Amino acid sequence: MKNVLIIYWSHDGRTARISRRICEVIEAEGHKATMMHVMEAEREGVDLDSYDIILLGCAIRYGEFNKQFVNFVNKNKAKLDAKPNSMFNITAIARNPEKATVAGNVYARKFMENNPWKPHEMKCFAGKVDYPNCGPVDGFLIRLIMMMTKGPTDKHSVNDFTNWDDVEAYARHCLTLA
Ligand SMILES: Cc1cc2nc3c(=O)[nH]c(=O)nc-3n(C[C@H](O)[C@H](O)[C@H](O)COP(=O)(O)O)c2cc1C
Known part of the structure; x- marks a missing residue:
């Protein structure tokens, strides 16, 4: 059984809803899934070492990833790098298929180019x-x-x-x- 953690940031609830659907699918496949808002992870603490796979999800508002989310992933770079990981971002522009790829999605591309911590892979979803x-x-x-x-x-x-x-x-x- 794999133990999966999703750390997410959501302003209006859609990234939370997507994270919950991911958890439901993982559990339906017979594995364990935990979702945690980045605020909880920051303030209450989280043992990243105890998970097999770590997913990170963040919505875009006004062209930016949430600062607390970005600080969290950068601060925990070594622990995240040590685990199989994947990041997903939620935007309005990804409703167009060409903007639902890392190359076509300006936010995903810039994150992969410029952010100190880089996920092993990035997925783009359209939001609401x-x-x-x-x-x-x-x-x-x-x-x-x-x-x-x-x-x-x-x-x-x-x-x-x-x-x-x-x-x-x-x-x-x-x-x-x-
Ligand atoms: C105030 C505001 C600003 C937004 N800015 C952007 C943006 O710059 N680019 C984009 O593609 N989507 C933008 N969106 C769309 C959001 O990414 C989309 O609504 C997403 O579902 C929000 O996720 P959340 O509900 O988890 O906060 C914006 C939405 C709002 C309400």
């Missing part, structure tokens, strides 16, 4: 843009981002871009890493 639940400033700015990338801009719309079959396939793939 839920205009009614965005505040006025976030709503305005994400509509601008969507306008520039030719996405939906109806401020009453809830846009679910995640391909759940792809999420499930990724979870099964991650089990093959160890």
Whole structure:
């Protein structure tokens, strides 16, 4: 039985939901999966050595990976490098297939090029843009981002871009890493 840890950061819940689906698939395959918000890992502590596979998931907001997430992976570089690992990022742009690859996804590419800790592999998933639940400033700015990338801009719309079959396939793939 493999013991898998997912450390994630999520602002609006979609990365958490994707992490939970990955856990469900891993458990359905007969393995153990634990998901932990990066804040919990930072403040309460986590024994990275005790897991067989470590997955790291982070959403993008305003073009950036969350700083606490980035600090965590860099601070724990040696322990993460010592384990089979994979990172997934969640963006709106990955709704376009060419932006769902590391080469085509600017955030994934820059992370792999510039970040001190680099995952063994990176996966890009499309997230969710839920205009009614965005505040006025976030709503305005994400509509601008969507306008520039030719996405939906109806401020009453809830846009679910995640391909759940792809999420499930990724979870099964991650089990093959160890
Ligand atoms: C305020 C805001 C800013 C965002 N900025 C970006 C961005 O710069 N690029 C992008 O591709 N997606 C962007 N998104 C889309 C998010 O990545 C997407 O909504 C994702 O599902 C959020 O994950 P979370 O629910 O785990 O926080 C943004 C979303 C919001 C609400």
